[in-house]
Amino acid sequence: MIEGKLGxxxxxVGQVAYAHAASWLKNPHVRIVSVGSRxxxxxxxxxxxxxxxxxxxxxxxxxxxxxxxxxxxxxGPNQVHTPQGIAAxxxxxxxxIEKPMCLSMEENxxxxxxxxxxxxxxxxxxxxxxxxxxxxxxxxLAAGAVxxxxxxxxxxxxxxxxxxxxxxxxxxxxxxxxxxxxGGCHAVDAIRWxxxxxxxxxxxxxxNIKNNFEYDANVVAILKxxxxxxxxxxxxxxxxxxxxxxxxxxxxxxxLRDNRVWSKRLLPGQTGWTTMxxxxxxxxxxxxxxxxxxINHFVDCILQGRESHCNIADAYRTHEVCIAIDRSxxxxxxxxxxxxx
Numbered sequence: 001m002i003e004g005k006l007g008x009x010x011x012x013v014g015q016v017a018y019a020h021a022a023s024w025l026k027n028p029h030v031r032i033v034s035v036g037s038r039x040x041x042x043x044x045x046x047x048x049x050x051x052x053x054x055x056x057x058x059x060x061x062x063x064x065x066x067x068x069x070x071x072x073x074x075x076g077p078n079q080v081h082t083p084q085g086i087a088a089x090x091x092x093x094x095x096x097i098e099k100p101m102c103l104s105m106e107e108n109x110x111x112x113x114x115x116x117x118x119x120x121x122x123x124x125x126x127x128x129x130x131x132x133x134x135x136x137x138x139x140x141l142a143a144g145a146v147x148x149x150x151x152x153x154x155x156x157x158x159x160x161x162x163x164x165x166x167x168x169x170x171x172x173x174x175x176x177x178x179x180x181x182x183g184g185c186h187a188v189d190a191i192r193w194x195x196x197x198x199x200x201x202x203x204x205x206x207x208n209i210k211n212n213f214e215y216d217a218n219v220v221a222i223l224k225x226x227x228x229x230x231x232x233x234x235x236x237x238x239x240x241x242x243x244x245x246x247x248x249x250x251x252x253x254x255x256l257r258d259n260r261v262w263s264k265r266l267l268p269g270q271t272g273w274t275t276m277x278x279x280x281x282x283x284x285x286x287x288x289x290x291x292x293x294x295i296n297h298f299v300d301c302i303l304q305g306r307e308s309h310c311n312i313a314d315a316y317r318t319h320e321v322c323i324a325i326d327r328s329x330x331x332x333x334x335x336x337x338x339x340x341x
Contacts, residue, residue: 061087
């Protein structure tokens, strides 16, 4: 720490790094001490944008060797997340890592093991856990508004093509991984977050209508939970519609559909859907994501010596489900049981 503040190194300067930087600057307990990128000019551009007084590093090894760095913010392309995360853990740095944090089960297990062995704090950017609608839905579920959940559906529909700034690298399997890992993981994580249960079996189908990606761009999966509940998730990159993140939580005594509530338990005089006025997860723009709340949460975890509910150990399960869905796709829809070998 420098003058009582945690030193932050942002490494990887894509679009999301600008949103991260803006949120770090709002927290009074941290200071950005380093910005790094494979291309120095990219790092210089971010530094100039926020008028930062910090070091610029092109090599990640130099970031980890900087004694001022307490936290690394890993926001490079997907294929570097795991190796950089492992190196950061071994160097004793706390980790904020963008999703997906891995592209295979081998990487998933290796990253989890490295972080556990090092004893560092971590948070994975399933940032929608801090979205105001998500917070409202969690509160309603905890209050028993819908009774026992028995069906859960969350969809990630985000039309992506060559116009997208990340397409050049993300459309390739070796870098993007898959539709579920690249974007659908947000929906899978939301399902785990709302249900509080673990998924024990999946079966999936997909297609690639526009051939913009090396992998199936459109995927649908059915899910079975450890308590007998069932669910569904889909991720569509070929969709021609505004960004949509659909949420359906169906229980024995009520239902929640996006920001609409049906609960005779809480609202006995209800005659139709009641609509919550809140901020919805209805945009793919990084500026719309609640990074302020996520980063404040992570800083509190570090200062208080506690684990995040969205740490690498928890995110391991979300990524495992995404990889199981991909295995079912590869097997022509054959069911895949979890946990994976």
